[in-house]
Amino acid sequence: MSHKSRSRIASTRRRRSPVFAALGDETRLSLVAKLCSGQRQSISQLTEGSRLTRQAITKHLRVLENAGIVRTVRKGRESHFQFNPQPMEGIREYLDSVSQQWDQALSRLKSFVEH
């Protein structure tokens, strides 16, 4: 493992863990599923079909917003919510980095057991 990739992973990890945490909840995941079609949606639309109250849904949306996965757009008196794919792309990069570290470790294991 190089110094550079280790420190890159450390800083990436710090930035990504709130995203993983935000997605680690079924309600929030279903909100992401509704929003990631690209359409902005109001709180009423997002509460539809859910057993949760508007207040509860709003709380979950705030968590997603803090992780950068959702943005609020004011439309008149109402807030609309919009999906932002960028943090998800960050997750992909993070997994790629961890994946590369395993490639390196396994290739060391290979030469270790084959010689």
Add this chain to the structure above:
Amino acid sequence: MQNRIEKRIELKAPVSRVWRALTDYREFGQWFQVKLEGPFVPGQVSRGHITYPGYEHLKWEAVVQKMEPERLFSFTWHPYAIDPKKDYSKETPTLVEFRLEKTPTGTLLLLTESGFDKVAADRRAEAFRRNDGGWDEQMKNIDGYVSQKP
């Protein structure tokens, strides 16, 4: 797929040899680049420190889960928890599993690291499928990346 890493690697060594390299703490330490304090014991914490030059101050910690001889070795840990000042214990750990299978030429090693979030893989996949084309495309890239690099 999205919240786990999977690797397959063919090793030209018998299963018993690979098992030892994985589960003997001194041998594990040599290829993994970590100096461990003692043997792996299921249910117990394994401690040590990184031996990679310049990173010796970093500790290594994992909880050994399963040791099914010549078949399965697994532990949970906080991947790349390398900030010595940060407490990672509150974060949900990931699960690392090494599975061994005998092949005509040696051993097939299957590595998975899962649980990058607590969500079941299929639910995440569902959420991502409904995403716009850009993210779909990138998921294919990951698939390709992982399958090309066994």
